[in-house]
Amino acid sequence: MQIYLDTANLDEIRTAASWGVLSGVTTNPSLMAKEKGADFKATIQEIASLVDGPISAETTALDADGMVREGREFAAWHPNVVVKVPSTTEGLKAVSRLAREGIRCNVTLCFNAIQALLAARAGAFIISPFVGRVDDVGVDGMDLIREIVQIYRQHRITTLVLAASIRHPRHIVEAALAGADIATCPFKVLEQSMRHPLTDIGIERFLADWKAWQQGK
Ligand code: E4P
Structure with missing residues (x-):
């Protein structure tokens, strides 16, 4: 599973990129x-x-024409740009038109597996189910990832499953276990993911033992 950063903050992106873990x-x-x-x-x-x-x-347009217009403009900014459109029927229309032009789309605000199936059929490059926001309404967001992964695998669909709305490190682990292709993480969650009290205690002990050994030579 690849790790993306979910932010528009350049300092956060620079820092996480320096860790060598970012794929998008x-x-x-x-x-x-x-x-x-x-x-x-x-x-x-x-x-x-x-x-x-x-x-x-x-994109921020609500109609397919507007989304296509914005999508073409964004795609011209850089070859790595992927155009995000919402999980609506207008969004599907926009995805199928942009995909025919070779412009990759990320279908966002996905809250059920049917939206994911239709997005894939329209030609989505990425589907973004919002795990945290599903959890917020009392349903297990990770079940949505599992369902989409199973449907895509069973029907040989190549659209990438991106676990979005990640709220804590455990979400990243569960998304990986559920078979998501990508998890997009807020900077805070990514930073938190590498913190462990036993790692800190371990470093402290190793350094103390090293120092004692150096002094006793
Ligand atoms: C995904 O691409 C979205 O930007 C994001 O994950 C939304 O998460 P939120 O529910 O924390 O706003």
């Missing part, structure tokens, strides 16, 4: 809105210069 980045309008004064096109192009992999840029 996802953004959305809410994440962009956190970057006060930033220009959308310049941000996406800067991200593409930092991470060599798919960079999702989300």
